[in-house]
Amino acid sequence: MRILPRSFEKLINEFAKLPGIGPKSASRLTFYLFKLPNHQIEVFAESLRQLKQNVFSCSQCFNMAEKAICEVCSDKRRNQNLIAVVEDTLDVLAIEQTGKYEGLYHVLGGVISPIDGIGPENLKIAELVERVKKLKEQSTDIELILATNPSLEGDATVMYIQKLLRPLNVKLSRLARGIPVGGDLEYTDESTLTDALNYRKEI
């Protein structure tokens, strides 16, 4: 026998498909929403519907944008010769939130991961090489920060890009590795601690 109305079960199913939401939370969310006034549910549904509306991919950096060229790329006060190469938009967000970065971005759309069937051709790597080539025609002082995550895949992607860019003779850098602020020596893994020792800073 069905105890919950069909419309409840449908929404519970939809919630349960989302990452990190189990069947119990899905029920709880559905009951919570049911008690909200109609117009609030309507606003939620409309936000879902409009998620992909007016979202473009910036034609220069492939970040998500509301125009053909994103706000970062069209900001002429930024250093046009400094590009942080990142995996996705959330990384752009994280770097922007520091308020300390003045350059542009290049969003790869992931990292090379043979296990997931993602090869270089699925990423915006060719576009990056083209972009750097064009930039070289205007300036000699170009730096690329290869800011992928410190994972095996991130490292492999960096090596691949490095090889492709070597002939272009541009400055390449990576984000420093070390102990995170608020971290604890005792609980820091070996390779992070090794990096922190090797790249120690004179004070």
Add this chain to the structure above:
Amino acid sequence: MRILPRSFEKLINEFAKLPGIGPKSASRLTFYLFKLPNHQIEVFAESLRQLKQNVFSCSQCFNMAEKAICEVCSDKRRNQNLIAVVEDTLDVLAIEQTGKYEGLYHVLGGVISPIDGIGPENLKIAELVERVKKLKEQSTDIELILATNPSLEGDATVMYIQKLLRPLNVKLSRLARGIPVGGDLEYTDESTLTDALNYRKEI
């Protein structure tokens, strides 16, 4: 500067309003949905929109229903003289899932809680008394299981209902209290253990 498209921020805000979902999870859910094909998002939005459609309150037991009388109440094979009085539909669901209950329900819609401004008049208590009165005209062997949660409010609600029903002279019972299956004596609170001792079962 806005890094995320407006439509992203809107949906992140909507998710972050839900109980148990913080801003980080809200972003993660939004990014996840963005990568889904349009029609899947459409299904989700439609489920939200239809949440309150065709959901009625059963005119007898006040459980949620898809018709004026819910499926439990209209099932004539069930014991019509046994009523479990519960707080909400989720409790009906929990009891039904045991597969061991043969009676009907009465959904109060909450418990008496002066702190939240919920008095007896906000609950389906008067309707319960009416229902029992009518039932008494047809049968003398009526039992009500007052199955509220074992909380202060649940107990207060039971006492209130008990007082109202005393003149009607029907059998009243409560769910047994004791150690839950899989529980641990060592970690059982005093009042549960006291109940478990007092209501020990001969074997």
